[in-house]
Amino acid sequence: MIDLRSDTVTRPCAAMRAVMATAPVGDMQYGDDPSLNALEARVAELLGKEASLWLPSGTMANQVALRVLTRPGDDVLVGSEAHLVWHEAGGSAANAGVQFTEIGSGGVFSADDVRRHAKPRNQPGLPLPVTTLLQIENTQNRHGGVVFAQDQVESVCAAARALGLATYLDGARLWNASVQSGLAPARLCAPFDLVMVAFSKGLGAPAGSMLAGPRALIDSAIRYRRMFGGAMRQIGMLAAACDYALTHNLARLADDHANARMVAERLAACPGVKIRLEHLHTNIVVWELDGARLKPADLVALARAQGVLITALGAAKLRLVTHLDVSRADCARAGDVLAQLLGG
Ligand SMILES: Cc1ncc(COP(=O)(O)O)c(C=O)c1O
Numbered sequence: 355m356i357d358l359r360s361d362t363v364t365r366p367c368a369a370m371r372a373v374m375a376t377a378p379v380g381d382m383q384y385g386d387d388p389s390l391n392a393l394e395a396r397v398a399e400l401l402g403k404e405a406s407l408w409l410p411s412g413t414m415a416n417q418v419a420l421r422v423l424t425r426p427g428d429d430v431l432v433g434s435e436a437h438l439v440w441h442e443a444g445g446s447a448a449n450a451g452v453q454f455t456e457i458g459s460g461g462v463f464s465a466d467d468v469r470r471h472a473k474p475r476n477q478p479g480l481p482l483p484v485t486t487l488l489q490i491e492n493t494q495n496r497h498g499g500v501v502f503a504q505d506q507v508e509s510v511c512a513a514a515r516a517l518g519l520a521t522y523l524d525g526a527r528l529w530n531a532s533v534q535s536g537l538a539p540a541r542l543c544a545p546f547d548l549v550m551v552a553f554s555k556g557l558g559a560p561a562g563s564m565l566a567g568p569r570a571l572i573d574s575a576i577r578y579r580r581m582f583g584g585a586m587r588q589i590g591m592l593a594a595a596c597d598y599a600l601t602h603n604l605a606r607l608a609d610d611h612a613n614a615r616m617v618a619e620r621l622a623a624c625p626g627v628k629i630r631l632e633h634l635h636t637n638i639v640v641w642e643l644d645g646a647r648l649k650p651a652d653l654v655a656l657a658r659a660q661g662v663l664i665t666a667l668g669a670a671k672l673r674l675v676t677h678l679d680v681s682r683a684d685c686a687r688a689g690d691v692l693a694q695l696l697g698g
Pocket residue numbers: 362410411412413414416437491493494495524526527552554563
């Protein structure tokens with residue numbers, strides 16, 4: 355099978371498994387895990403933040419961040435189709451009790467969008483919800499791995515700060531944004547109060563995310579991590595995998611981006627395929643079928659029968675994601691299979 359459902363499907367390679375097997379470990383909650391302590395220090399420095407904190411998943415990191423930065427009843431500004439809104443099982447309402455206002459289009463937005471949608475405070479006679487947080491997803495998953503241009507990130511965060519809002523980055527695929535833009539992770543994180551990165555996507559580790567920010571916010575996150583059941587013990591084996599992934603699998607993300615473009619260009623030539631190649635920045639290819647001879651679910655099933663796994667994102671959209679466990683030849687083969695099914 356050529357599995358292009360997500361970059362989360364990668365399996366640890368032999369060298370990663372070897373460092374995991376021999377990693378020094380200790381009780382994380384007593385601060386005794388040397389492998390994790392080293393990783394937290396490395397990541398804090400890489401992201402240009404005072405401190406960082408391990409969490410078992412990106413979803414838990416997002417949920418903890420919401421608890422740290424908001425209060426129940428608050429309003430949070432997010433780009434359209436944010437992971438927080440679509441893919442966290444309603445956790446944001448259940449755990450943090452917040453509501454979302456989706457702004458902009460295609461996962462990106464402007465400083466004007468922020469100013470227009472942040473609810474005005476202290477309106478006499480009008481008990482509005484209080485907008486307290488702006489969240490950005492970079493790269494944006496459901497809109498095809500779009501990179502939020504850094505000058506725009508800086509201007510929307512400045513607008514948010516001027517309105518008294520905190521800023522949070524869902525950087526599950528920040529590494530892809532960094533490789534694509536050529537900007538260091540610390541530069542991409544600088545405008546934000548708190549950031550999240552994941553090791554289990556394109557970097558290929560089996561698990562792990564981190565929050566990074568000022569010590570006071572990380573101390574608050576430690577409490578909510580415990581509350582949500584994410585405080586673990588001998589975590590060094592996973593920390594070693596993440597450390598290996600950062601060292602060995604970061605620069606090669608450029609290969610995934612090139613492979614995604616190759617498949618996307620193949621798809622773009624097929625009848626009925628609507629794809630915005632100018633928005634294809636990284637490793638996620640999203641397209642729609644408009645007047646094509648197949649529905650998304652049919653294409654998924656027929657491709658599977660020929661050994662290619664892709665995802666239908668609802669009734670109209672399809673997605674494929676390239677990653678380190680699929681070679682250029684695999685991606686070329688997947689492009690051939692999809693193009694042939696689509697009559698291209
Ligand atoms: C943008 C984004 N944020 C957060 C997550 C959540 O990560 P996890 O699957 O580790 O919970 C994902 C997962 O794919 C994601 O794409």
